[in-house]
Amino acid sequence: MVSLKVNGTTHTVDVDDDTPLLWAIRDNIGLTGTKFGCGVAQCGACTVFIDGQPLRSCVTPVSAVGTSEITTIEGLAGKEADAVQAAWTNRDVPQCGYCQSGQVMSAIALLKENKKPTDRDIDLAMNGNLCRCATYVRIRAAIHDAARALEI
Numbered sequence: 001m002v003s004l005k006v007n008g009t010t011h012t013v014d015v016d017d018d019t020p021l022l023w024a025i026r027d028n029i030g031l032t033g034t035k036f037g038c039g040v041a042q043c044g045a046c047t048v049f050i051d052g053q054p055l056r057s058c059v060t061p062v063s064a065v066g067t068s069e070i071t072t073i074e075g076l077a078g079k080e081a082d083a084v085q086a087a088w089t090n091r092d093v094p095q096c097g098y099c100q101s102g103q104v105m106s107a108i109a110l111l112k113e114n115k116k117p118t119d120r121d122i123d124l125a126m127n128g129n130l131c132r133c134a135t136y137v138r139i140r141a142a143i144h145d146a147a148r149a150l151e152i
Ligand code: FES
Pocket: 035, 036, 037, 038, 039, 040, 041, 042, 043, 044, 045, 046, 047, 056, 057, 058, 059
């Protein structure tokens, strides 16, 4: 049994210590917005926040999380999250949508650290999040929109 604090609620889940956090979030807790893509920390689809920092949940065992606060796409809140979600909607960023929760998590993490990212800053911050539909141009534009909205 492991206790996980996800989106402000503590869940006790019956999994082995080495179970990837992604599976506990999806299969045991039932939050399916976080996606499985590669399983080897190469695509970013499984990105969640641990104490506010983005992390690949597919390669993080539940035993490594301890009492940290886990935030998934379903639990997002705050001005950066609002700005990113609005920009994503206005720019119609998703195509199939599969990668997008991970993209949104990484975009929010970037804007918390860098209020005015350049194209290069965005490309560097987002290059661990792959999109098979190649929505990269819209992602970049939406991040600039969100940064502008946060300036106001
Ligand atoms: S599923 Fe975790 S990085 Fe691809």
